[in-house]
Amino acid sequence: MGGHYRSDIAAALELATDLEDSRSVRRQIRYISELIWPQEAVKLLTVGREDRQFAKSPGVVVLTNQRVVFNRSSLLGYLVTAPVDAISSVDWAGGTLKLKWPVDEFIRVRDVPEGSGTLLASRLRAQLEERRVSERLEEQRTARRRRGLPEGTENSAEDVTTRLSTLDRLREADTITEAEYQERRAAILGTI
Missing domain, CATH: 2.30.29.30 (Pleckstrin-homology domain (PH domain)/Phosphotyrosine-binding domain (PTB))
Known part of the structure; x- marks a missing residue:
């Protein structure tokens, strides 16, 4: 066009x-x-x-x-x-x-159209999933603060796995670039 x-x-x-x-x-x-x-x-x-x-x-x-x-x-x-x-x-x-x-x-x-519709739906779903994960992480941080625990003391394997899985979906949906993926992945793994 x-x-x-x-x-x-x-x-x-x-x-x-x-x-x-x-x-x-x-x-x-x-x-x-x-x-x-x-x-x-x-x-x-x-x-x-x-x-x-x-x-x-x-x-x-x-x-x-x-x-x-x-x-x-x-x-x-x-x-x-x-x-x-x-x-x-x-x-x-x-x-x-x-x-x-x-x-x-x-x-x-x-x-x-199939191609652009599928791409738009998958990117929007990835954005929604990223928002939900961010909300869950914020809820976890709030719960830690209420219990009097310092930030980052409860970084469970499940939390890291969930974050890495979400990151993989964002990359598959082309919502983030390969460089952003590598940077965020390193940051997540650095919390272990």
Whole structure:
């Protein structure tokens, strides 16, 4: 898809090789830079149609470092946005991507290309898993402080194994670079 885009959008387009090359999709991709905040970085994008009866034109699903944005341009325009931290689950099956966040709100996008949809879902799941692990670690630290134990006195083998396993999933999902993986792995192993 030709055009001049911000470098992060161009990099996301390089990963999304299976996007439909239509005028509507090109227009939406040009519009992404206006939808995202200056401090946001686009990680991935794909296209699809909202799973509603009259949603005929495709929309763009954008994963940034802070939120997920679904935009479908139509006569009235349509925008759904959710902070990544608020998303509670990601389902991907048969070309349909479903993102759910608290209060039973969700967006379901159908006709998503297999490659970019799978990549987006796996990266988002990895981010959610990383957040859950961070929350569990913080809970463990809080429990240690309540018991009056100094930081780092209970670094169990199970904790290290869990952290290494999460790190492996992040690398497999291409959420972190090989250099970041090696650095974090060394830091985890250094706590033993």
